[in-house]
Amino acid sequence: MNLSEINFPQTIPELLTIISRENDxxxxxxxxxxxxxxxxxxxxxxxxxxIVSRIPELHAIHKTERMISYGAACTLSELEHVYPFEYPQPxxxxxxxxxxxxxxxxxxxxxxxxxxxxxxxxxLLACLDAExxxxxxxQSHIKNIWYLVDENGKHCAAGNEVLARIRxxxxxxxxxxxxxxGSNIFxxxxxxxxxxxxxxxxxxxxxxxxxxxxxxxxxxxxxxQRITSASIPLSPKIAQNVLHMYSExxxxxxxxxTDLILPLIGQILEDLQR
Amino acid sequence: xxxxxxxxxxxxxxxxxxxxxAIDVLAKQxxxxxxxxxxxxxHCGKCLILLDGTPAYSCIMPAFLLRDxxxxxxxxxxxxxxxxxxxxxxxRYGTLSCSGYHSAIALMGMMLxxxxxxxxxxxxxxxxxxxxxxxxxxxxxxxxxxxxxxxxKPTRKQYESE
Numbered sequence: 001m002n003l004s005e006i007n008f009p010q011t012i013p014e015l016l017t018i019i020s021r022e023n024d025x026x027x028x029x030x031x032x033x034x035x036x037x038x039x040x041x042x043x044x045x046x047x048x049x050x051i052v053s054r055i056p057e058l059h060a061i062h063k064t065e066r067m068i069s070y071g072a073a074c075t076l077s078e079l080e081h082v083y084p085f086e087y088p089q090p091x092x093x094x095x096x097x098x099x100x101x102x103x104x105x106x107x108x109x110x111x112x113x114x115x116x117x118x119x120x121x122x123x124l125l126a127c128l129d130a131e132x133x134x135x136x137x138x139q140s141h142i143k144n145i146w147y148l149v150d151e152n153g154k155h156c157a158a159g160n161e162v163l164a165r166i167r168x169x170x171x172x173x174x175x176x177x178x179x180x181x182g183s184n185i186f187x188x189x190x191x192x193x194x195x196x197x198x199x200x201x202x203x204x205x206x207x208x209x210x211x212x213x214x215x216x217x218x219x220x221x222x223x224x225q226r227i228t229s230a231s232i233p234l235s236p237k238i239a240q241n242v243l244h245m246y247s248e249x250x251x252x253x254x255x256x257x258t259d260l261i262l263p264l265i266g267q268i269l270e271d272l273q274r
Numbered sequence: 275x276x277x278x279x280x281x282x283x284x285x286x287x288x289x290x291x292x293x294x295x296a297i298d299v300l301a302k303q304x305x306x307x308x309x310x311x312x313x314x315x316x317h318c319g320k321c322l323i324l325l326d327g328t329p330a331y332s333c334i335m336p337a338f339l340l341r342d343x344x345x346x347x348x349x350x351x352x353x354x355x356x357x358x359x360x361x362x363x364x365x366r367y368g369t370l371s372c373s374g375y376h377s378a379i380a381l382m383g384m385m386l387x388x389x390x391x392x393x394x395x396x397x398x399x400x401x402x403x404x405x406x407x408x409x410x411x412x413x414x415x416x417x418x419x420x421x422x423x424x425x426x427k428p429t430r431k432q433y434e435s436e
Contacts, residue, residue, distance in 0.1 A: 001291075001293050002293065003291050003292055003293055004292035004293075005292075006275055006292050006338050008341065028336070028339075030339075031334075031335065031336050031339060032316070032334060032335075034334075034336065039314070039315075041295070041298070041314070042293035042294065042295075043292070043293050043294070043295060043336055044293065045292055049292060049338075051338065051339070051341075053339070054341075054342070077328065095400075098316075099316075099400075099403045099404045100328070100329055100400050100401065100403065100404060101316065101319070101322060101329040101330050101331050101404040102316055102331065102334075104325065104328040104329060104330055105325070105330050105335065105339075
């Protein structure tokens with residue numbers, strides 16, 4: 001039985017001091033993953049743990065005209081009535097993550113920083129071009145959520161920095177497509193989520209984003225650019241071109257099942273035109 | 275390390291290690307007998323507690339997360355009038371046939387009865403989702419809870435109908 005030293009920092013600077021002092025430290029939000037994944041009666045953590053869920057600054061939700069930001073320790077339940085979960089599909093996605101007994105404790109920070117795969121909300125926030133605010137000893141960094149993806153499309157750790165806030169630009173979204181692919185979406189399974197967002201203004205596509213994420217993450221920025229500013233209805237040539245681009249880029253990753261995913265992308269492009 | 279938290283209205287101080295799950299501390303050190311650690315993966319719901327008023331699985335929660343929190347189990351509500359009303363309605367609709375889940379079902383019902391407004395269907399089904407009992411008919415549970423709610427707050431019923 002591995003016993004850990006437990007710290008309850010009350011502020012972010014206090015947390016950062018503890019992190020700088022300890023070599024082997026684990027940050028704990030709601031701890032819903034550990035209790036689930038560890039089959040033994042007794043739980044095992046790193047030598048030192050720091051509980052971030054009680055730091056007030058990490059619980060605040062701020063909204064301006066252009067942006068909303070959540071503290072990393074906000075529980076998934078606390079996000080149920082804020083952007084983008086005011087839209088029905090994201091709200092439904094949030095509810096499918098787990099039962100309310102888990103959502104009441106699980107934190108958005110823990111959800112995004114889970115390093116074995118990209119969990120359900122990750123592709124949605126990636127489509128929204130969410131930014132992550134990390135705090136280090138004397139400075140803070142704001143990075144696009146794609147910072148967590150390495151060159152192989154896998155989740156990579158953020159080092160000794162602490163995820164403090166998640167910032168999301170407020171966008172007007174006309175089309176949301178969220179599809180779960182594969183049988184088992186929970187950590188350790190082989191499922192993924194396909195999320196696509198689009199905005200249409202005066203029969204022209206304002207923006208189009210498509211992210212696929214499970215064990216790895218995928219996004220083709222060039223294909224998105226190809227379709228942006230195209231008119232609705234899409235000409236067959238543009239639609240074919242975009243599908244071809246996705247087909248090529250999916251094959252290049254040598255990981256995703258192109259035959260499974262391409263029809264879904266075709267469906268998304270058709271839905272855009274309704 | 276020592277932690278303090280409120281359990282069923284009373285302040286408790288316990289000594290815990292990082293390895294212990296909340297359910298084990300509640301059972302062994304605080305004498306709570308209404309919880310069961312059957313699945314240890316937040317699935318069955320027999321370990322459900324109210325943590326600051328909302329449901330949580332104590333079997334997947336490390337004990338250290340109880341620090342400075344308010345915890346309630348069904349034991350807290352046993353002597354209340356609302357509990358008697360709820361149990362009567364649950365029995366009437368046959369929703370307590372599965373003995374292993376009595377405490378969890380009653381706790382979710384009591385949580386819903388605490389709401390200021392009559393619980394909506396989605397809130398009721400949301401609460402019920404936390405319990406993995408195949409015998410439980412959701413519509414019966416909903417009817418039992420709504421009946422109990424109405425009976426427990428007669429003056430509220432009058433205002434709502436006006």
